[in-house]
Amino acid sequence: MARCEVCGNExxxxxxxxxxxxxxxxxxxxxAIHRMAPICExxxxxxxxxxxxxAGRWFCGAHCARAEGQTGIVGRV
Numbered sequence: 471m472a473r474c475e476v477c478g479n480e481x482x483x484x485x486x487x488x489x490x491x492x493x494x495x496x497x498x499x500x501x502a503i504h505r506m507a508p509i510c511e512x513x514x515x516x517x518x519x520x521x522x523x524x525a526g527r528w529f530c531g532a533h534c535a536r537a538e539g540q541t542g543i544v545g546r547v
Contacts, residue, residue, distance in 0.1 A: 476501035512538050 472484040474497035481497040487506060488494075496502040507516040511527045512534035522529045524543055529535040532545030 474498075474501050476505050510534050 471480045471482050472495050473480050474484060475495050477497065479497045484495050484497050485502075486493050486495055487502055489506065494502070494505060496505070503516060503518055507518055508521065508528040509515070510517055510521075510530040512529055515530050517528060517530050519530075522532055522535045522540075522543055524535045524540040527535075527538070527540075529538065529540070529543075532543040535543040
């Protein structure tokens with residue numbers, strides 16, 4: 471059994487996420503999101519959906535990117 475790196479739960483059905491040369495072990499998606507999701511640089515929410523990257527910064531959407539002075543960002547539904 472492996473141990474979740476977020477909650478410490480030992481679980482027989484953990485899964486690994488390979489990202490940027492590192493291997494992360496989680497027991498559920500909520501722990502994976504907690505550790506891996508980027509944080510919006512304007513409103514500080516975790517970005518679980520698409521998000522917006524502008525000038526090397528991450529935002530949850532076009533509104534937050536524009537609020538931080540990014541231009542040419544258009545939100546799409």
